[in-house]
Amino acid sequence: MRKNPTLFTLLIAIWLVAFLAACAGSPQPTVVSDQAKPTVPPDYAGKSNPLAGDAAAIEAGKQLYAANCAACHGASGMGDGPASQSLNPKPQPLAKEMSSLQDDYILWRIAEGGAMSPFHSAMPAWKMIFSQEQIWQVMAFLRTLK
Secondary structure, three states, X not given: OOOOHHHHHHHHHHHHHHHHHHHOOOOOOOOOOHHHOOOOOOOOOOOOOOOOOOHHHHHHHHHHHHHHOHHHHOOOOXXXXXXXXXXXXXXXXXXXXXXXXXXXXXXXXXXXXXXXXXXXXXXXXXXXXXXXXXXXXHHHHHOOOO
């Protein structure tokens, strides 16, 4: 099933406006340190990317990332996208973290987003927008960032 990019763009715009309005004067959220990464929930635990290293998947993931993730995480995955300036906490520098993260953790974080504890971030739950194959494609691309 194809996702509607126009509807997606509208939903993200509405969500971003609501988020920015809610952030005004909000308390400092908890930042998760590298040593305090939470345990991956059972629904995601042990899963690995079946598209890892696949050139077509990497290219598809690159396109999805550029259209949907780079505004916050930056073109090179350093958490420095133009939208990152208004976010608290700031987006993670994916390019630095990818080598230390397991596939199941990355899948969980992309699928479920950052609204839950301990993250409390603006990252949306992409499982409502991307298919699981698209999430795998984004992950395949993320593994190429350095």
